[in-house]
Amino acid sequence: MRDWVHGLRVNEPAARSAAKSTWRVPSGRRAAWLVAARSEEIDRTEQAFVAALITGSSSLERVIHLVRTFRDIVSGQKADQLDGWLAAARETRLAGFADGLQRDLPAVRAALSLRWSTSPVEGQINRLKSVKRQMYGRAGFDLLRQRVLGTA
Incomplete structure (x- = not known):
C-alpha cells in the first residue's frame, strides 16, 4: 500500500495540474484505513479513491478483500473463519501479519470466541x-x- 501511494505522490504534481483537483492523495496510514473501512463510513471521493486502487492492481484488490474480510471476522467474532483467512493471507503481502497471528493463535482464537474483554x-x-x-x-x-x- 505504502509503495503504491508513494508512486501516486511522485506523480501528483503532473496529475494535479492536469486534473485541477483539490483532493489530496491520502497518507499511507489514511489509505490503509480507507481500504479497510466500509463504504458507508467514507465519503464519495474516498470511495472513488478505493475503487481506483482496486481497479489499478489485481494483487492489491486481493489484499483489500482480505483486509475487509479480517475486519468482519474480528468485529463479528467469527473464530471459525480464521484458519481459511490465514491460509489465504499467507499467499499475499499480508503474510507477515498472518505469521504474527499464527504465532499467537491461541490468544487470537480466545479473543474471537470469548465474550470477555480487557x-x-x-x-x-x-x-x-x-x-x-x-x-x-x-x-x-x-x-x-x-x-x-x-x-x-
Whole structure:
C-alpha cells in the first residue's frame, strides 16, 4: 500500500495540474484505513479513491478483500473463519501479519470466541499512567496513591 501511494505522490504534481483537483492523495496510514473501512463510513471521493486502487492492481484488490474480510471476522467474532483467512493471507503481502497471528493463535482464537474483554482494565491502566505522568518528578508514591484512590 505504502509503495503504491508513494508512486501516486511522485506523480501528483503532473496529475494535479492536469486534473485541477483539490483532493489530496491520502497518507499511507489514511489509505490503509480507507481500504479497510466500509463504504458507508467514507465519503464519495474516498470511495472513488478505493475503487481506483482496486481497479489499478489485481494483487492489491486481493489484499483489500482480505483486509475487509479480517475486519468482519474480528468485529463479528467469527473464530471459525480464521484458519481459511490465514491460509489465504499467507499467499499475499499480508503474510507477515498472518505469521504474527499464527504465532499467537491461541490468544487470537480466545479473543474471537470469548465474550470477555480487557478493555476496562486497559482503561484503568491508561488513567493511572496519565496521573503518573502529570506528577512526574513532583511527588512520591504516597501522593500518587492518594490521587488515584481519590479519583476512584
